[in-house]
Every structure is written in C-alpha cells, then in structure tokens.
Amino acid sequence: MNIRTLIVVLGIGSLVAFQSCREDFDFDPISSDLRFSQDTISVDTVYNFSKSETYVLKIYNPEDKDLVIPRIALAKGDQSYFNINVDGQAGSSFTNVPIRKNDSLFVFVEIEAQEAPINPFYDDEILIESTQRQQHVKLISWIEKAQLHSANENIVSAQWDADQAHVIEGNLTVTNRLDIAEGTKVYFKPNASLTIDQNAELNVNGALGNEVKFRSSRHDKKYDSIPNQWKHIELKSNSRSFIQYAKIIGGDTGLKVNQAELNIQNSFIVNHQSYGILANNAKINGHNVILNNANLASFAVENGGEYAFYHSTFANFFNLVGTAGPAYSLYLSNYTMDGTNALTQATFGNCIFYNQRTPNAVVFDRREGVGFNYSFDTNLFKNVNTAELNVLSALGFSNSIVGDPLFVNPIYTANQLNVMENSPALNAGKVSIAQQYPLDYYGIPRGANPTLGAFQ
Missing domain, CATH: 2.60.40.10 (Immunoglobulins)
Known part of the structure; x- marks a missing residue:
C-alpha cells in the first residue's frame, strides 16, 4: 500500500470515527x-x-x-x-x-x-x-431501618424488636437465646437461614395484627408468594422454641425441627418449596397453626417423635409448573435413612387435612417392629384411596369427616383458609377439644359449635 492510499484510508477512517462519535444535537x-x-x-x-x-x-x-x-x-x-x-x-x-x-x-x-x-x-x-x-x-x-447480619455470623443472645428489621445474608446461628418481639420483620437473602443451636432457645412473641414476619428480603409484590427465596429456620437438638403469631413465608422449608422441642400457636407457615414443617424425632405441640403450599409435604414427620396438634389447618395446594412432589398435607414416618425411632405420639384433634395432588392428604410410612402410635379425633380429610387408608374405619381414627372443606381462597397469593358457609367443617368440631383452645386465630370464641381448623 503506497503512502497516498494509506492517507486516504486513514482519512476515511477518521471521518467515520468522527461521525460515529458526534452527538446529533441539531435535531x-x-x-x-x-x-x-x-x-x-x-x-x-x-x-x-x-x-x-x-x-x-x-x-x-x-x-x-x-x-x-x-x-x-x-x-x-x-x-x-x-x-x-x-x-x-x-x-x-x-x-x-x-x-x-x-x-x-x-x-x-x-x-x-x-x-x-x-x-x-x-x-x-x-x-x-x-x-x-x-x-x-x-x-x-x-x-427501612435494618440490621444486616453477614454470612456465617454467630450471636450468643439478642432481643429483636420492631424498631428495625433484621436482614440475614448467609446463615445466622444463635448459640444461647433469641427473643423476637411483636411486629419484628426478619428478612432472608437467597440461600440464607437462621439456626437455633443445640441447647439454645428461641422465643417469637408476635400478636394478632402485629405478627413477626420471616420472609424474603425482596419486597416486590410477587415475592410475597413465591417459594424457595431462602433456606429455612432450623431448630437443633435439645433446643427449645416458643412461637406465637408468626408468618413464615417463601423458603425452601419453613421450620426444620431436629430432635428439638417446639410449642407453636396462631401462626402461618405457607409457600415453601419442600416442607412447611419438617420434624426429625422432635417434640411439637401446636394449635391454631395454618400450613399450606409445600411441594413435598406441609407437615412431615421423620424418625418418630412426639406430636400433638389441635384446631390446625393442614392444607396443600402447591401447583407450580414443573414441580413433581406429592404435596401431602401430613406425612408420618418412624424412620429415615439414618435412623429409626418410635413415633410415640401423633395426636390430632379438630383439624383439617386437605390437598390437591394425591388421593389422600394423610400418608403413613411405617417400619414394622418400631412404635407407631397415632390418634385422630374429629378431623376432616381428603381420603379417596381407602385401600391405602380408610379414615372412616381404621384404628386410631374417630369421628372422621371426608370431604372438601371449601376454603375461601387457598392459592399462593391469598392463603385464606377459613371455610365457606356450606363447608362440612363448619360447626363440626368436638366441644371438649374446643374448650381447651376456646379462641381461634383471630380471637373469635369457638363456643358450643366449634368449626374444624384454625378459624371459627
């Protein structure tokens, strides 16, 4: 290439570059x-x-x-x-x-x-x-004023209140005691979790209309209902937890209760990817508990333990596209791959068990030769496959009702699990059970005509 040609090429290139960089402000x-x-x-x-x-x-x-x-x-x-x-x-x-x-x-x-x-x-x-x-x-x-907890942080003891939110970025472990006051908001980043360590204590003290909320750190409206936005709350062995008026929403598993003791009442645990509550040889007492929408089971018991729930609603309408879990309402087992322990007690009274995906909302998975004790007194069930389990005649079941509870609106964005006026659960509860838990989730007296589930 001669000098004259090179000059022409460079000139054209410069002109193109000038034209591509100039701003057309003559419009x-x-x-x-x-x-x-x-x-x-x-x-x-x-x-x-x-x-x-x-x-x-x-x-x-x-x-x-x-x-x-x-x-x-x-x-x-x-x-x-x-x-x-x-x-x-x-x-x-x-x-x-x-x-x-x-x-x-x-x-x-x-x-x-x-x-x-x-x-x-x-x-x-x-x-x-x-x-x-x-x-x-x-x-x-x-x-929002918030305290951020960095990944893999440990705290010994703390008291959280509604003055500021708490944002958990990784796993936060409590080694002694955590008290959470009414109205407090606990937010989780993706894959974040809260662990109550061995022998530690958790006290969640929400109130009606001022519940303690555990949910995703994203606040777009759709994130109120999407599952799998964070991991779980884990209660480790020999820990003791008391939870009232909490809303636990949108994780992989709401509560993992591993050989721990939990007293839970007046709480929503909804929209989780795997389980609402997953219990492993635990001891749990609950009333006015509402569970809904979990791909595997709303409440699952593995490796035995001791459980008693009254006036609680175990629903499961999990139906996200591409999911393949059974979406049970209740799964009871006395073993896992890692161990076998007796199911010493599984008592349910004045409850509702209803799901969409499987013929029966309640499923037993028992290992023979190991204790498997249960008692269902005055509950409503979805129970299509009577060959697998017939809740109207099987031992351990009394006063069972089979039917659709006719929830007001059980989908993800609503979770309105009170029943309609023509529901078979309406006024069908056992009075002696209701007298032990005389108020429903909203503080409404159950009186002489108690309705099954958490809502009167």
Whole structure:
C-alpha cells in the first residue's frame, strides 16, 4: 500500500470515527407530549445504606421525525437517593437528549439509600421537559431501618424488636437465646437461614395484627408468594422454641425441627418449596397453626417423635409448573435413612387435612417392629384411596369427616383458609377439644359449635 492510499484510508477512517462519535444535537427540540412506559416507578423496599435492583423506564417519541428532549433530570438533583442512567450515561441532569423518530429511549432507575429517615416513604420525580411544558414520572420507595447480619455470623443472645428489621445474608446461628418481639420483620437473602443451636432457645412473641414476619428480603409484590427465596429456620437438638403469631413465608422449608422441642400457636407457615414443617424425632405441640403450599409435604414427620396438634389447618395446594412432589398435607414416618425411632405420639384433634395432588392428604410410612402410635379425633380429610387408608374405619381414627372443606381462597397469593358457609367443617368440631383452645386465630370464641381448623 503506497503512502497516498494509506492517507486516504486513514482519512476515511477518521471521518467515520468522527461521525460515529458526534452527538446529533441539531435535531429540533420536542414540543409535543412524550409517552412513558409507566407514570410511576415503585422501587422495592431497601434498607439503610443499601442499593435496590435496577428498574427500567422507556420514553417514547410519537412523532415521525428525530428530536431532542431539552432536559431530563431528577427533581431533587444530586441530593436524591435515586440514581438514573439516560441512554448509557449516569447522572442527575441531562440536556439535549436525542430521541429518534417513532423510537424510544431507556432510562434506568435505582435507589441507593443512606440513613433510614423517620418516615420510611421516600419519593422523587424524573422531570422531562419539552418546549411547551414539563412532564414527570413519579419515583417511590420505602427505606427501612435494618440490621444486616453477614454470612456465617454467630450471636450468643439478642432481643429483636420492631424498631428495625433484621436482614440475614448467609446463615445466622444463635448459640444461647433469641427473643423476637411483636411486629419484628426478619428478612432472608437467597440461600440464607437462621439456626437455633443445640441447647439454645428461641422465643417469637408476635400478636394478632402485629405478627413477626420471616420472609424474603425482596419486597416486590410477587415475592410475597413465591417459594424457595431462602433456606429455612432450623431448630437443633435439645433446643427449645416458643412461637406465637408468626408468618413464615417463601423458603425452601419453613421450620426444620431436629430432635428439638417446639410449642407453636396462631401462626402461618405457607409457600415453601419442600416442607412447611419438617420434624426429625422432635417434640411439637401446636394449635391454631395454618400450613399450606409445600411441594413435598406441609407437615412431615421423620424418625418418630412426639406430636400433638389441635384446631390446625393442614392444607396443600402447591401447583407450580414443573414441580413433581406429592404435596401431602401430613406425612408420618418412624424412620429415615439414618435412623429409626418410635413415633410415640401423633395426636390430632379438630383439624383439617386437605390437598390437591394425591388421593389422600394423610400418608403413613411405617417400619414394622418400631412404635407407631397415632390418634385422630374429629378431623376432616381428603381420603379417596381407602385401600391405602380408610379414615372412616381404621384404628386410631374417630369421628372422621371426608370431604372438601371449601376454603375461601387457598392459592399462593391469598392463603385464606377459613371455610365457606356450606363447608362440612363448619360447626363440626368436638366441644371438649374446643374448650381447651376456646379462641381461634383471630380471637373469635369457638363456643358450643366449634368449626374444624384454625378459624371459627
């Protein structure tokens, strides 16, 4: 290649590079209204000194010619907790932004919180100016005061209250005692868990309308119902736990109770990938407990133990696409691959057992020669396969009812497991059992006509 040719090639390359880098600000400023993909961007709740996911706003040019937007800016400017990125450039204010005819422009939005304000609601606006007027897109979020617990953190003893949330990033182990007051929120990052160690103690003291919530750290509405967003709460051997008015939502397993003692009442354990409660040779007493939506079983007992539940609802409507578990309401076994222990007691009174996926909501898996003791007194069942188990005639069952309890709305997003007026569970409970637990989940007296399950 001779020198003259090289100069021509370099000249053409420079011109192309110049043309590709220049900004076409010779377009006319837009005067008509722009359209937006949404007029309000609701950003997921964030915690102090943390950053949200990124959200997308699209701005549309409805005209048949290339134009420029005179100004796009955050109303609060550089002081805003929100960050925007306009067409690949980060900042808080942009001028003469080109937008092609009949095309769109991307604006990426996130919030990077500082100290949580007293009022957790935080808002700003994206201002979009034309030559005629100023349009705006509302930005809203909630900044929650929270304490973050790093991966594999241990605490000896602590008392959590509603003044701040607790965000668990990995596994948090309690070695002595954890007390959680009403209204407290405990959030889990993906694959995070809470472990109550051997010989330790957990006390969850929620109240009606001010329950203690255990759930995913994501606050988008859909994450209220999606399972498998975190791992589990594990109660290890010889630990002692008391749980009242808790909502445990959206993990792989709500509670893993391993050779531990648990007293649980007035609590929801719903929308879990594997189990609501998985008990291994444990001792559990419960009443007004509501379980629903678990791919394997709402309540599963392995390796025996001692259990008593009254006025509780064991439902299972797990039906996510691509899942293949049996979705039992109750699975009772006196062995596992690692051991065999007697099922010394499994007592259920005035309860409901109902599921969708299998013929029978209750399944026994017993090893002969090892204790397998159970008693079901006045319960409602789904029981189609009577050859496998006939709850109307089998030993250990009395006053059984077979039928559909007719829940108000058992799907993931609702979990309304009170029964309708024509339900066979209505006013069908045993009075002597109800007298021991005279109030339902909502504090409504059961009286002389108790309804089966957790709700009167």
